[in-house]
Amino acid sequence: MKKILNKRFYIFIFPVLAIAITLGAIILNSLNEDLIEEIQVDLNEDLTSRKIYILSDDEVLVPLSLSFTKKDTLSEDIISVLNLLREGSPVEDKGYHPLLSSSVSINSIELDNNILNVDFSEEFNDYDVSKENQIIEGLTWSLMQYDEIEGVTLSVSGQKIERMPVGGTPLPSILTKAIGINKYHDTSGDILDTVSVTIFYEKKINGEEVYVPVTRRVKPEESINKTIFNALKTTPSVLSGYKSLGVMSYLDKDQSVIFEEDEISIPLIVNSLIEENIMNEKIYEVFKLIYEDLNNIAVNFMFEVNDEAVSVNGYPDYNDTAVSAIIINEFKI
Numbered sequence: 001m002k003k004i005l006n007k008r009f010y011i012f013i014f015p016v017l018a019i020a021i022t023l024g025a026i027i028l029n030s031l032n033e034d035l036i037e038e039i040q041v042d043l044n045e046d047l048t049s050r051k052i053y054i055l056s057d058d059e060v061l062v063p064l065s066l067s068f069t070k071k072d073t074l075s076e077d078i079i080s081v082l083n084l085l086r087e088g089s090p091v092e093d094k095g096y097h098p099l100l101s102s103s104v105s106i107n108s109i110e111l112d113n114n115i116l117n118v119d120f121s122e123e124f125n126d127y128d129v130s131k132e133n134q135i136i137e138g139l140t141w142s143l144m145q146y147d148e149i150e151g152v153t154l155s156v157s158g159q160k161i162e163r164m165p166v167g168g169t170p171l172p173s174i175l176t177k178a179i180g181i182n183k184y185h186d187t188s189g190d191i192l193d194t195v196s197v198t199i200f201y202e203k204k205i206n207g208e209e210v211y212v213p214v215t216r217r218v219k220p221e222e223s224i225n226k227t228i229f230n231a232l233k234t235t236p237s238v239l240s241g242y243k244s245l246g247v248m249s250y251l252d253k254d255q256s257v258i259f260e261e262d263e264i265s266i267p268l269i270v271n272s273l274i275e276e277n278i279m280n281e282k283i284y285e286v287f288k289l290i291y292e293d294l295n296n297i298a299v300n301f302m303f304e305v306n307d308e309a310v311s312v313n314g315y316p317d318y319n320d321t322a323v324s325a326i327i328i329n330e331f332k333i
Helices: 074-083 090-094 129-143 224-231 246-250 281-294
Strands: 009-012 018-021 035-037 047-055 061-069 106-112 115-120 151-156 195-205 208-218 263-268 273-275 300-305
Touching: 047 074, 047 129, 061 129, 061 208, 074 106, 074 129, 115 129, 129 151, 195 224, 195 281, 208 224, 224 281, 246 281, 263 281, 281 300
Parallel strands: 009 035, 018 106, 115 151, 263 300
Antiparallel strands: 009 018, 047 061, 106 115, 195 208
């Protein structure tokens, strides 16, 4: 069933972007009920945190967590996220680069049976072909963070995009995180004998260490949970600029990680504790995001130090935590 997100016409503080949220993709021709939409933070109001996937100087998509005043509707929230992906976004001041030019406007946004379609103006067709894959991945991953959205389609002036207009990259009928992100290729392994998983590496960008999602092919293990975990042990090439996750140094290498159908038991060393029986929350957060956010796999975790279960700092019921509550690569607007 189609969902009316909104029927207002939005004008943004960033020049020229106008978004009409319409029923049945009907574009409003008037500016009735104009609403000036600003990306702002009011410390006296409830805040919400969202991730945007934005380009770094070396053309790597980085997830940045930004907080802004909580919106009343899903449509307003999506608008704020899309606005941050355009030229003129405040993230440009810190060396990141937008996915969309300031000339691109959005004709309509429509949610139909949990599939979101964004209809762009003709200016969407004018972009640097070398960034074509990053545009696809950045838009998809930024929009797929919402529980209400199970897939994304893109269109230009009402015509669904089946191939990207400049480089001709074919698009699946519905875009999801399964398309991957920051695809990492090495010379090891045969594509026929490997599977695709997405993990975090660390990378120094603009002088700061950040988590970067990377999709790579690895040899499958007896379970997907073990496959993903073993992928975290892989060492990226020096030329890539990536580093293995620092939290992996907290694993107790003298004991084995235990993989069950819906639970992973991870042994840690004493240095993982910030006080007695309470572990550093960053370790949990990274594993939670890798499995549930990057790979869409719900799994419970059990953490142990010297064979004794430990709790997670700041997360009394950590296996019930929503991934949207976990903030990484925080960016202050």
